[in-house]
Amino acid sequence: MxxxxxxxxxxxxxxxxxxxxxxxxxxxxxxxxxxxxxxxxxxxxxxxxxxxxxxxxxxxxxxxxxxxxxxxxxxxxxxxxxxxxxxxxxxxxxxxxxxxxxxxxxxxxxxxxxxxxxxxxxxxxxxxxxxxxxxxxxxxxxxxxxxxxxxxxxxxxxxxxxxxxxxxxxxxxxxxxxxxxxxxxxxxxxxxxxxQGRNLGDPQTEAMPGSGPYRLASSTMGSRLVYERRKDWWGADLDVNCGRYNFDSIQVDYYRDAAIAREAFFAGEVDYYSENNIKDWTNAYNVPAVRDGRITRLTQEYIRPMGMGGIFMNVRRPALADLRVRRALSLLFDFDWMNSAFFYNSHTRFNSFFTNSPFAAESLPSAEELKLMERWRDKLDPAVFGPLPEQPAGGKATVRDRLRTALDLFEQAGWRVQDGTMVNEQGQPMVLTILTNSPSLQRVYIPFRNSLKRLGITLNVRLVDQTQYVSRMRAFDFDLIHSTVRQSSNPGNEQRNYWSSTAAKTRGSRNYAGIQDPVLDELVEELVAAPAKQDLYARAALLDRLLQHGCYVIPAWYSRDMRISWWKDRITPPPGMASVGVDIMSWHTTPPALPSGPDDAPAARGER
Structure with missing residues (x-):
């Protein structure tokens, strides 16, 4: 004392x-x-x-x-x-x-x-x-x-x-x-x-005694977890915890892929399921528990900053270090056709590194952006002072033009088609591998692979389990990887981890593309140090502009809707879910149904 x-x-x-x-x-x-x-x-x-x-x-x-x-x-x-x-x-x-x-x-x-x-x-x-x-x-x-x-x-x-x-x-x-x-x-x-005696950098097979609302009660390594709510939890009466952490226990079961997890949900082994596949949302839910109303389905628009999602091209690989190669590959990704064929035209393409956010760049740079760019004029591509690069329209009508433009870009970068194979000046073929842990994405990559094949480029799709996927992602051991970099409502320090040269050389960072650009490094630091909101807006917009011109990502798709379903006699969502999305820790067990009577009000309708 x-x-x-x-x-x-x-x-x-x-x-x-x-x-x-x-x-x-x-x-x-x-x-x-x-x-x-x-x-x-x-x-x-x-x-x-x-x-x-x-x-x-x-x-x-x-x-x-x-x-x-x-x-x-x-x-x-x-x-x-x-x-x-x-x-x-x-x-x-x-x-x-x-x-x-x-x-x-x-x-x-x-x-x-x-x-x-x-x-x-x-x-x-x-x-x-x-x-x-x-x-x-x-x-x-x-x-x-x-x-x-x-x-x-x-x-x-x-x-x-x-x-x-x-x-x-x-x-x-x-x-x-x-x-x-x-x-x-x-x-x-x-x-x-x-x-004491343990290292925070090492994986642990025993759970520490944290201060949170739950403790690990039991587990089967790799397959099941059971948490129980602490009866002696110190924070139960805090305002920030009111109405949350309501379940006495939480059980998590692991499944090999989403299709098996969905079937477990239909079988009643899981209480809640979030659906990311629009085709399955449309076709796979014709099961008894949905038809008779025991499972509630809900599609709800939830507008939030989305960031950028798509196929990140690893510029640490020599073939992808050339901007012209990355632009050519982007031309061969036909989102419009995929959206029609696979997604019922329900998805929207990412169009910014700050998609759905006021920080997204406009077509032409603002006066504030131009003022920032002046100090780096001799280091910047003159194109960044003009309009943003447009995402090419897809579909059959544009195939020939896109192939022709892509081939021209490849030739400018020193590649040519020889005997049906795209090769460089040393005669080495262009062979790329996209790493994924999602079986459902395999079929989505088929049209992209076919487009590349028309120009003599081999695209391999490598499906690995979750453990190997995480390990290779942390080590940047991939050519291409489909991922999403989420953005908050106030971009700041995390941008270093996404785009800085230091992050590009740091195992486990989110700089998947391996970007190392001194101008971006300086700009990120200025963004972090923005003294006022208007400065933050201008610096974030310029960051977006430079990243788009750098063509580090082939933009993919996102949904404005969340698609969720749950067993309604087991769990109940909070009343304000629309404003915050799914906060599963604010759900609670469904109270026993009261006897119905002629004067009962009709139940709230979900989508079935």
């Missing part, structure tokens, strides 16, 4: 700028609204009944209970066993953090430090208190031993100090990154006593 007293006395002597007015919320912008952030989330049922069992499905397998390791495949839903300093406010486009393990946030006016006060009642599942020591341990272990992503995320955190048993101070290299204090509050807090 004497040691903590001395630390507290030293803290009191810190410069005045460190000590602002503590608040229970922390916003990205000074004008961020705080109304609506002092009670339960708006989308939940505050009177949701507790109890029952939620049965979910997962695809593939798992071999670790450590989600922070760069190795292994972590168990599904394991995040419900631990907690973060703060939790993001739901149902708003603003980036606002509310206290979870943290009771209050004290951000210096110049944003160079953040004092966080922990809730003294917080406890890990083994009864040990959550203290400043655990925060320090977690931060240091994340940047030293865990996935390299964390090191990049917290690169601008200079130090973390304990100011007392339940108070910590984060010091930042500068106050230019407005997002950094909020990112720090997204950090999990792990039990330092349990990790």
């Amino acid at each position: 004497l040691a903590w007293l001395l630390v507290s006395l030293l803290a009191a002597a810190l410069p005045p700028h460190v000590q602002a007015a503590p608040k229970p919320v922390l916003g990205l912008w000074d004008e961020a609204p705080e109304n609506g952030t002092d009670g339960p989330f708006a989308h939940v049922n505050q009177d949701a009944p507790k109890g029952g069992k939620l049965r979910l499905s997962a695809i593939g397998s798992f071999d670790s209970f450590n989600p922070f390791s760069p190795r292994g495949v972590s168990a599904s839903q394991i995040a419900n066993t631990y907690e973060t300093l703060g939790t993001e406010q739901r149902g708003t486009q603003e980036f606002i953090m509310r206290g979870l393990l943290a009771e209050s946030f004290d951000l210096a006016p110049d944003r160079t430090s953040l004092r966080v006060k922990l809730r003294p009642q917080a406890r890990f599942a083994d009864g040990m208190p959550v203290t400043a020591k655990d925060v320090l341990f977690t931060f240091n272990a994340l940047i030293k031993d865990a996935s390299p992503i964390y090191r990049a995320y917290y690169d601008q955190v200079e130090s973390v100090e304990a100011l007392g048993e339940h108070e910590v101070l984060f010091r930042f290299a500068s106050g230019t990154s407005r997002e950094l204090p909020l990112i720090v509050c997204q950090m999990a807090v792990l039990p330092s006593h349990w990790w």
